Amino acid sequence: MSDRFSRLLANYTVTIDREQLPAETIHEVKRRILDTLGVALAAGSGAAPQAASAYAATFATSSGALLWGTRIRVPPEMAAFANGVQVRYLDFNDTYLSLEPLHPSDLIPALWALAEWKRLSGPALLTAVAIAYEIAVTLCDAASLRRHGWDHVNYIGIGAACGAGKLLGLEASQIEQAIAITTVAHAAMRQTRVGELSMWKGAAAADAARHGIFAALLARHGFTGPSSPFNGEMGFFRQVLQGESFAPGPLRPLEEMTPPRRILDTHIKYWPVEYHAQSAVDAALQLRSQLSDPARLASVHIETFQAAYEIIAKDPEKWAPRTRETADHSLPYIVLAALLDGEVTPATFLPHRIQDPHLRHLLTRETTLVEN
Known part of the structure; x- marks a missing residue:
C-alpha cells in the first residue's frame, strides 16, 4: 500500500517530460553537469576517490558505465558510487540552503551512470536531473532532517529513485516502490558530519544515490517495497522526523505539476569549502x-x-x-x-x-x- 506522499512524487515524475522544461532550467542543468564534471576531475587523485574507484573496478564489465578518469566500465550502481565520491570529495559541488541543506548535484553521477549504461539520450538525462533536483530541493523546504539527527542525503536517495525511474520509463506504481525501498532501507544518520570527519563525509550522498538507482532497477523487475513509507506506523515521519510531517506549502508546486525550476535556487560554489x-x-x-x-x-x-x-x-x-x-x-x-x-x-x-x-x-x- 502506498501513501499520498510517495504517490505525489511518483506522479510528478511520470507526468513531467522534456517539452515542459523551461529554457532556464535546461540551461542550469547543463551548467550543473559541467560543474559536476569539473569538480570530479579535480578530485580524481584524492585518497577517497581512488579507494572508491579501486573497489568499483573489481566489478569491471564490458557493458556498464565508465569510472570517470578511466576506461573501466562497471555496473551502474558501482559507477554511481565511485563517481559520486569523486564529485563530493573536494566539497566543491553545488549547494541548496533551506530547512535542510543539500548538495543536489550529488544526484548527477548516479543518473549519468544509469543513462550511460542504458545508452539514453542527452535530453533524457537532462529531464531526469531536472526532476530529481525539483523533488530533492522541495523536500529540503518541507522538513529538516538534521534537526532530528538524520542526514540530508536521505533526500538525495529519494530524488535519485525518482530520476532513475524517469530514465527507466517506469510507471508511477513502480516508482512508488522504488521510493519506498529507498526511504525505508536507507536512513542515513547525521553522525557522518559531527566530530572528526572521515572519508564517509564525501561518500554518504554517493551511497544514497547508488541506493536510489538500485531501488529503481529492482522496481523495474517487479520488486515491491514497504507499504506507507512516509506515514506508516514505523515510517519516515514517525521514525526520522519524530512525529512531524512534510509542510504542505512547499509540496504544492508538485501537486500542481509545475514544471521544474528549483535548480535555479541552487548555488555553484566559488571556494572548495562548506x-x-x-x-x-x-x-x-x-x-x-x-x-x-x-x-x-x-x-x-x-x-x-x-x-x-x-x-x-x-x-x-x-x-x-x-x-x-x-x-x-x-x-x-x-x-x-x-x-x-x-x-x-x-x-x-x-x-x-x-x-x-x-x-x-x-x-x-x-x-x-x-x-x-
Missing part, C-alpha cells in the same frame, strides 16, 4: 589585503551566525582538524588559511598544510562569537 564558509573566505581575503604582514598574526576573532557555528565551528575537532574532511568543514581553519596564504584551493587541505605548526598554534589563539 557553503557557510564562502563569505568567511571572502572577508578573510579582504582583511588580508589590509595587513602589512599576515605572517605576524597573533590572534583572530570571528563573529558568525548560528547555522555556521553549529556546522563548522561547534565541535572541538574543528579547532584542531586532523583530516581534510574536517578541515574543509572547519571555520577556524578556513579563515586562518585564507589569512595566511591569500587563497583557498584544494591544496589548502593537503596533510602537510593541515599539520603546519604555525597554523595549528594560531588555531589555539582564535575565538568565535555567535551573533543572533
Whole structure:
C-alpha cells in the first residue's frame, strides 16, 4: 500500500517530460553537469576517490558505465558510487540552503551512470536531473532532517529513485516502490558530519544515490517495497522526523505539476569549502589585503551566525582538524588559511598544510562569537 506522499512524487515524475522544461532550467542543468564534471576531475587523485574507484573496478564489465578518469566500465550502481565520491570529495559541488541543506548535484553521477549504461539520450538525462533536483530541493523546504539527527542525503536517495525511474520509463506504481525501498532501507544518520570527519563525509550522498538507482532497477523487475513509507506506523515521519510531517506549502508546486525550476535556487560554489564558509573566505581575503604582514598574526576573532557555528565551528575537532574532511568543514581553519596564504584551493587541505605548526598554534589563539 502506498501513501499520498510517495504517490505525489511518483506522479510528478511520470507526468513531467522534456517539452515542459523551461529554457532556464535546461540551461542550469547543463551548467550543473559541467560543474559536476569539473569538480570530479579535480578530485580524481584524492585518497577517497581512488579507494572508491579501486573497489568499483573489481566489478569491471564490458557493458556498464565508465569510472570517470578511466576506461573501466562497471555496473551502474558501482559507477554511481565511485563517481559520486569523486564529485563530493573536494566539497566543491553545488549547494541548496533551506530547512535542510543539500548538495543536489550529488544526484548527477548516479543518473549519468544509469543513462550511460542504458545508452539514453542527452535530453533524457537532462529531464531526469531536472526532476530529481525539483523533488530533492522541495523536500529540503518541507522538513529538516538534521534537526532530528538524520542526514540530508536521505533526500538525495529519494530524488535519485525518482530520476532513475524517469530514465527507466517506469510507471508511477513502480516508482512508488522504488521510493519506498529507498526511504525505508536507507536512513542515513547525521553522525557522518559531527566530530572528526572521515572519508564517509564525501561518500554518504554517493551511497544514497547508488541506493536510489538500485531501488529503481529492482522496481523495474517487479520488486515491491514497504507499504506507507512516509506515514506508516514505523515510517519516515514517525521514525526520522519524530512525529512531524512534510509542510504542505512547499509540496504544492508538485501537486500542481509545475514544471521544474528549483535548480535555479541552487548555488555553484566559488571556494572548495562548506557553503557557510564562502563569505568567511571572502572577508578573510579582504582583511588580508589590509595587513602589512599576515605572517605576524597573533590572534583572530570571528563573529558568525548560528547555522555556521553549529556546522563548522561547534565541535572541538574543528579547532584542531586532523583530516581534510574536517578541515574543509572547519571555520577556524578556513579563515586562518585564507589569512595566511591569500587563497583557498584544494591544496589548502593537503596533510602537510593541515599539520603546519604555525597554523595549528594560531588555531589555539582564535575565538568565535555567535551573533543572533
